[in-house]
Amino acid sequence: MIEKIRLENILFLDIETVPETENFDLLDDEMKTLWGLKTQYQRRDEFSPEEFYDRAGIWAEFGKIVCISVGYFTLKGDIRHFRVTSFFGEEKKILLDFCNLLNNHYNGPQHLLCGHNSKEFDIPFIARRMIINQIAIPNKLDLFGKKPWEIPHLDTLELWKFGDYKHFTSLKLLTKILGIPSPKGDIDGSQVGHVFYVEKDIDRIVTYCEKDTIAVAQIFLRLRREDLLIEEEIIHI
Template identity: 75%
Template sequence: MLKRISLEHILFLDIETVPLHANFNDLDDTGKLLWESKTQYQRKDEFTPEEFYDRAGIWAEFGKIVCISVGYFKITGDTRNFRVTSFHGAEDTILKEFKNLLEIHFNRPHHLLCAHNGKEFDFPYIARRMVILGIDLPPKLNLFGKKPWEVPHLDTLELWKFGDYKTFTSLKLMTHVLGIPSPKDDIDGSQVRDVFYKENDIDRIVIYCEKDTIAVAQVFLRLRNEDLLNEDEILSV
């Protein structure tokens, strides 16, 4: 079934997120109380709300997007390329540029979005942040009224489950078992907050995000039992 989908009709993506503020004390009093309530079951008695705030980027209500990387295939005859680009800067600019890409270049019914754990994280996170910032949702993210088979989203984690809903498999584990070069050769998700707020190194985050986007595409190729991309086929644009 996967092989019936044209690779050129898929936009692969990954996002990187951080807490909305650098420090817990930057929240107003209401925000602090809401954060404490939101995380009480995850924290239990092990962490105070302040100690737990470094994980705030996981929740769209308390975090923000600092990078969206996308990749897409261009196939001409026997030549295959995978082109990668990234949006970073102010969050509203990131989201508007990403929306513009969807509405101009990936606006047809057959176009699909693909991410790892995208249905649980990337897609709803982007949509929630757009709503919070007053940005109209593009059709590819506005799922209201759509039947399950009409949702234009692919998720490599969901595909790997093969109907098993009891397990979570990280992108790093999938690349390992499928023989794909690991994208995690610098930082991991737990370090993005410090790289952003303490090191102010957005370029490092962009590189990390793009490697994950490439890894998602590689996993999708393996799920189709097709040859992996080699370095010469990957272009940064």
């Protein structure tokens, strides 16, 4: 079925997130209490709320987006390219720029969004942060009242599950077993907060995010039994 989807109609994406403040002490007292309550099940008795704060980036209520990378295919005859670009900087501007991209270029009924575990993480995180930043939710992210088959999202994790809801396969593992060059560079997701706040190296984060976006596209091609992208076909803009 996915072989019938036109590649040009898919926007591939990945996001990178960090805790909303550099450290736990910068939260006000109420947010410190709420953080403790929010994470008590995950922490159990092993970590204090302060010790657990470096993981705050995975919750939209306590984290923020520092990069959204997107990629899309252009096909002209036998020539295929995959163009990748990123939005980074101040979070509200990131979200507004991404919103404008969706509204102006990926708002048709034929357009789809695709990520890895994006239905569980990327898409909800983006939508929640838009609400927090008082940005109108674009049509492609507004799921209210839509039936499951009307939701314009593809998820390579879901495609790989084949209906097995208990199964989780990381992007790194899936690329490995499918013979796709690893997207991971010199950092992983757990280090993004340190790179952002301590090293202040947003370019390193953007590179990491774009590699993941490319990897999602590669997995989608592999699921369709198509040739993988080669370096010459990937254009960073």
